[in-house]
Amino acid sequence: MKKNTIVIATAILFVVVFIAAASIYKSQKDKALSSASLANIEHVQRDYSPKMGPLDAKVTIVEFFDPACGTCSAFYPLVKQLMNEHPGKVNLVLRYLPLHTNSDVIVSIFEAARLQGRFWETLELAYKTGDLWIEHHTAIPEKFWAQLGGLGMDMEKLYVDAQSAEIAERIKQDLRDAQQLKVSKTPGFFVNGKPLVHFGYEQLKQLVESEVAANY
Numbered sequence: 263m264k265k266n267t268i269v270i271a272t273a274i275l276f277v278v279v280f281i282a283a284a285s286i287y288k289s290q291k292d293k294a295l296s297s298a299s300l301a302n303i304e305h306v307q308r309d310y311s312p313k314m315g316p317l318d319a320k321v322t323i324v325e326f327f328d329p330a331c332g333t334c335s336a337f338y339p340l341v342k343q344l345m346n347e348h349p350g351k352v353n354l355v356l357r358y359l360p361l362h363t364n365s366d367v368i369v370s371i372f373e374a375a376r377l378q379g380r381f382w383e384t385l386e387l388a389y390k391t392g393d394l395w396i397e398h399h400t401a402i403p404e405k406f407w408a409q410l411g412g413l414g415m416d417m418e419k420l421y422v423d424a425q426s427a428e429i430a431e432r433i434k435q436d437l438r439d440a441q442q443l444k445v446s447k448t449p450g451f452f453v454n455g456k457p458l459v460h461f462g463y464e465q466l467k468q469l470v471e472s473e474v475a476a477n478y
Contacts, residue, residue, distance in 0.1 A: 305438075305439040305442045305443050306324050306439070306443065306452050306455050307322070307324055307355055307357075308357070308432075308435065308436070308439070310432055311324075311355045311356060311357055311436075312355070312356045312372075312376060312381050312382075313353060313354065313355050313356075314342075314345070314353060314354040314356075314382065315345055315352060315353030315354055316350050316353055317353065319350065319351055319352050319353040320351060320473075320474075320477040320478060321348070321351055321352045321353070321453065321454060321470060321473045321474050321477055322352070322353050322354075322355055322453070322454060323341060323344070323345075323352060323353070323354045323355070323451060323452070323453055323466075323470065324354075324355045324356075324357060324451070324452040324453075325337075325341065325354065325355070325356055325357065325449050325450070325451055326357045326358070326359040326436070326440050326445045326448060326449065326450035326451075327356060327357070327358070327359060327448050327449050327450075328358075328359055328360050328361050328362055328365050328448040329360070329365055329368045329369060329372070329385070329388045329389075329401070330360075330362035330364075330365045330368065330392070330396050330399065330400070330401045331361075331362065331448045331449065332392070333448065333449060334389075334448050334449045335389040335392055337449050337463070338385075338386075338389055340463055340466075341354060341466075342354075344466070344467060344470050348470070348471075348474050351474055351477075351478055352470060352474065356385075357436045357439065357440070358432075358433050358436040358437070359436065359437065359440045359445060359448050359450065360433065360437075361447075361448060362396075362399050362400060362401055363399075363400040363401065364400060364401035364402065364403055365401050366433055367401065367403040367424075368388065368395075368401050368403060368406055369433055370424040370425070370429050370430070370433065371384065371403070371406065371407070371410075371420070371424050372384055372385060372388075373423075373424070373429040373432060373433075374419075374420045374421075374423035374424040374426075374429065375410075375413070375415060375420060377419075377423050378415045378416065378419070378420065380413050380414075380415055383413050384410070384413060387409055387410070387413065388406065388409075391406075391409045394408075394409060395408075395409065443457070447461075451466055451469075453466075453469045453470055453473050454473045454477075456469065456473070
């Protein structure tokens with residue numbers, strides 16, 4: 263009986279030690295990721311990136327996204343909701359991370375649309391009509407072009423601008439920055455330069471709220 267008690271106590275002690283070690287490892291890993299991101303803060307934002315919300319907001323959400331990413335589409339209204347919950351205090355910066363096949367072509371269309379003042383309308387149309395131009399996680403640019411007629415853009419100019427070297431370089435720069443920041447999935451979020459280490463809406467909400475509380 264005494265021997266069994268010792269065995270059970272040893273097993274419990276082993277479990278407790280294992281859980282403690284795992285917790286410490288997780289904490290250290292999270293701190294390492296945050297430190298790495300803050301050390302590379304210049305890669306988080308670029309002056310050319312699309313921005314939504316007040317420029318003087320003290321809390322900035324940066325999102326690396328792929329237009330063919332279903333999770334990005336689902337999170338878009340949630341991010342806008344977070345901004346609405348803190349009026350005037352939070353803005354959004356979008357960065358490109360086109361991981362799906364042909365997503366880079368869709369991104370180039372977004373940038374060309376921005377030259378005509380239609381970036382956000384084009385983005386929202388892409389999310390709304392994704393079922394029409396995304397097949398098996400692959401973007402079909404020809405089918406997306408077919409959705410753009412109702413936005414009142416100069417389609418010939420849009421096509422020419424989408425092929426520009428400047429837009430191609432912006433996409434490459436975003437890809438380089440994502441690699442530097444070790445962002446390999448979309449959506450990837452940063453709030454005031456701090457990475458969302460554990461993905462989820464509640465986690466993003468908590469990070470935003472903590473930054474709002476710290477800055478206002």
